Amino acid sequence: MNAKLITAPVVALDVMSGDGGPAVAIAAADIAAERYPRLSFLLFGKEAVIAAELAKHPRLAARSKVFHTDDVVLMTDKPSQALRRSRTSSMGMAIGAVKSGEAHAAVSAGNTGALMAMALFALRTMPGIDRPALAALLPTLKNDSVVLDLGANTECDADNLVQFAVMGAAFARTVLGLERPRVALLNIGEEEMKGTEEIKEAAAMLRGADLPMQFEGFVEGDKIGQGDVDVVVTDGFSGNIALKTAEGTSRLVIGLLANAFRSSWLTQLGYLLSRGALRALRAHLDPNAHNGAVFLGLNGLVVKSHGSANERGIANAIGVAHDLIVDSVGTRISHDMASFKAHRPADAPAA
Incomplete structure (x- = not known):
């Protein structure tokens, strides 16, 4: 296309x-x-x-x-x-x-x-893709980051994770407008010896791959919100937990701030003085502003909106679909997967 x-x-x-x-x-x-x-x-x-x-x-x-x-x-x-x-x-x-x-x-x-x-x-899945992955945007201190998989696959091998990285990078190049997105695997530590064998094998393959991305190695869960990487790759079990934790934490922060500002007349005065900044924070953390998860790796585009999304949120999900259509994200993924298979690093383990 x-x-x-x-x-x-x-x-x-x-x-x-x-x-x-x-x-x-x-x-x-x-x-x-x-x-x-x-x-x-x-x-x-x-x-x-x-x-x-x-x-x-x-x-x-x-x-x-x-x-x-x-x-x-x-x-x-x-x-x-x-x-x-x-x-x-x-x-x-x-x-x-x-x-x-x-x-x-x-x-x-x-x-x-x-x-x-x-x-x-x-x-069905595209050639070279074993399983589709659910990808979405999460807010960070800098720009939005792409996270996948968010629940489509609870268990993944190294090849699945590499495919998710290729698809996530193509998604980031389309939606975030990045030429070479920074990609990292979600892990329990940043050191090379940490993590499961599947994660280590996927990292070995991605380090030597000639792909339109910048592989950053591993990222820990507490660093996702820093925005130091553009694409976070993980299995669907961990990804769904990370997503729900991030959404719950944002609601916790907003709730704690609301309670704090109601505690005394001085804090209420402080709220009046900082009202603009707090509205900006609420807007940044609003799920409707980042609505639109995509099933990547299929022979066609399917976008999932939050069930509780308002009209602005669903419009944003439609906007994600529009951008992926006009930028032919499927063609990008196919090209990148074919390039990876043709130039698979010789020292990378076969998963």
Whole structure:
């Protein structure tokens, strides 16, 4: 897929997913339509409900096609249950539009396990990629960092981690605009002798690889927020824990500050004086500002939005899909994996 040829990206949107339902999804799509004048939508869900919401957003209505279905994947559905309805549910039909070529990417705020299962079943993995990885942006003291895998694969071997590093670097070059992202493996220490055999083998392969990235070795969990690396690579078990810990810590910090400022009239005065800085902090830590996780490594783009995201958050997830479409992230990944395999370091162990 050549980025220069995609002048009119098309996003398939699962309108029925997410806590906010169709009203929030349609409002988000309208925000994205304003940001990206060439972007158009395929909207999947209950036609009457979608039509009522589209009536409030004529700009979006002019650039959308509606596909009716009464079937919705619930958050409580098991992936196996959702798979059986991949042709009838709003989530499955959105992914199907990517498979058929009608859309360049699918966006859903629904059940993560179901979305992963449907996407993998319909799109399959790209050549050279054994497993897809879920990648997202995390805020740091400097710029945002890409973290993957965030839960798609609980156990990974060295080859999986190397593939995640290649995909994460391609994602960072697209979304963060970096020519040579700094990549590191999440580990229990920065010393070369620490970590599992899989992590050590992956590091050996990446150190000698000729790839459009700067491999920084290992990074510890407490250093992720420093922003000294652009891409943090790990297995899905550790990555999901790191993500949830970071989100919980941000809520803890905001809660502690709120309690502190309410403790006395002096602290309340301090709040009034520092209100602008505190609003900036809250905005920086707001998950909606970083919304949009991507299943990398599939033959098609699928973006996962937080289920609790507001309209601005879902619009940001659609924006991630738009950027990955126009920059042909799949082509970048394919090229980099082919280059790595062709010039695999001779002294790197075969995982």
